[in-house]
Amino acid sequence: RLAAAVHGAIATTVDASGNGYLSEYQGCVVSKVTAGGTVSHLVGTGTCTHAPGTGAAAGFDTPIGVEFRTATQLLVCENYGGYLRTVNTADGSTAVVAGTSVRGFLDGPAGTSKVHHPHSVAVDSSGIAFYTDDTYHAVRKLDTSSVTTTIAGTGASGNSDNVIGIWAEFNRPSGIEVDSSGNLFVIDRNNAALRLVAPDGVVTTLLPTGTLTT
Numbered sequence: 001r002l003a004a005a006v007h008g009a010i011a012t013t014v015d016a017s018g019n020g021y022l023s024e025y026q027g028c029v030v031s032k033v034t035a036g037g038t039v040s041h042l043v044g045t046g047t048c049t050h051a052p053g054t055g056a057a058a059g060f061d062t063p064i065g066v067e068f069r070t071a072t073q074l075l076v077c078e079n080y081g082g083y084l085r086t087v088n089t090a091d092g093s094t095a096v097v098a099g100t101s102v103r104g105f106l107d108g109p110a111g112t113s114k115v116h117h118p119h120s121v122a123v124d125s126s127g128i129a130f131y132t133d134d135t136y137h138a139v140r141k142l143d144t145s146s147v148t149t150t151i152a153g154t155g156a157s158g159n160s161d162n163v164i165g166i167w168a169e170f171n172r173p174s175g176i177e178v179d180s181s182g183n184l185f186v187i188d189r190n191n192a193a194l195r196l197v198a199p200d201g202v203v204t205t206l207l208p209t210g211t212l213t214t
Contacts, residue, residue, distance in 0.1 A: 006031065006039065011120065013066050013074070015089065021074060023063040030063055030076055030087060043076075043087050043094060050081035055092035060085075065120035065176075069127055075142075077118035077131060084118050084131060084142065097146040098131075105136040105155050113148035115140075122178040130184055132173040139165070139173060139186055139197055152186075152197045159191045161203040168203035170195065 008026025015021070020033040021042065029044025043058045045051065051059030061081035069075050074087040075097075082103035086095045097110045104114030116135035123129045129142040130151075138153030151165045158169025171190035178184050184197035185206070194207040 010064055011066050013068060015068060016071060021066055021089070023066050023076065025062045025064055025079070028060050028062060030060065030066065030074070032089070042089065043092055048080065050078060050083065052094065052096075054094065058087075058092070058094045065118065065131065067121045067123050067129070069123050069129060075121050075123065075129055075131075077121055079117050079119060082115050082117065084115060084121070084129075084148075098140075098142055098148045105133065105138070105150075107140075107149050108147065110146040115148070119174045120176045122176045122184070124178045124182060125180065130176055130178055132176050132186065134172045134174055134189070137170040137173060139170070139176065139184065151201060152184075152203055157190070159188075159193075161195065161205050163203060165197055165201040165203050168195075168197075 007024050009022045010025045012022040018035050028048040029041045032040050032042045045059045048061045049059045050061045062079040063076050064079045065077035072090045076085045083096050083099035098113045099115040103116045106114035119132045119134045121131040127144045136155045137157045138150050141149045141151050152168050153170050157171040160169040170188050173186050174189045175187035182199040186195045188195045193205050196204050196206050
């Protein structure tokens with residue numbers, strides 16, 4: 001049971017010590033929750049504006065997906081800001097690893113790559129991250145040197161598979177997870193489908209496309 005108010009909690013992950021970390025997309029903070037239910041803000045000013053900095057001085061514009069890259073390095077999808085950022089959970093320091101002040105869709109290293117609306121992130125055993133960009137309908141890879149590469153999706157919405165990833169089409173991909181074999185499982189939200197991106201890059205539909213309901 002949480003001992004403090006939480007505003008718009010949307011995603012969570014845990015560290016090796018059992019502490020939980022959750023993104024608050026309305027409060028625009030990332031919070032830490034101990035096993036005893038104590039809540040503290042790790043980063044975020046409480047105002048939904050991007051700003052570099054440490055701890056309470058670091059501004060996040062609508063954080064959503066969170067996942068650990070290393071034991072103390074937390075990846076955060078800053079959805080409206082158009083950034084993928086790291087947070088050091090030991091001291092609250094932050095860094096941008098994908099995205100610039102101009103949102104877009106461009107592969108490349110940190111400082112050059114462009115992201116529009118990063119939604120969710122997963123990390124494999126080697127520290128390679130995979131994240132969804134729901135505006136450009138794509139699945140993207142962030143390697144351990146923080147170089148972004150698009151591995152699935154054309155940048156336009158659609159619904160096609162049984163092809164290599166860069167020719168496959170998605171419609172607002174959101175949740176993502178990676179298994180121990182390197183398979184990516186992607187929620188294709190507006191196609192109401194669960195998609196698989198295999199290690200060889202081929203995209204298939206695991207759960208049949210249905211009718212989107214609200």
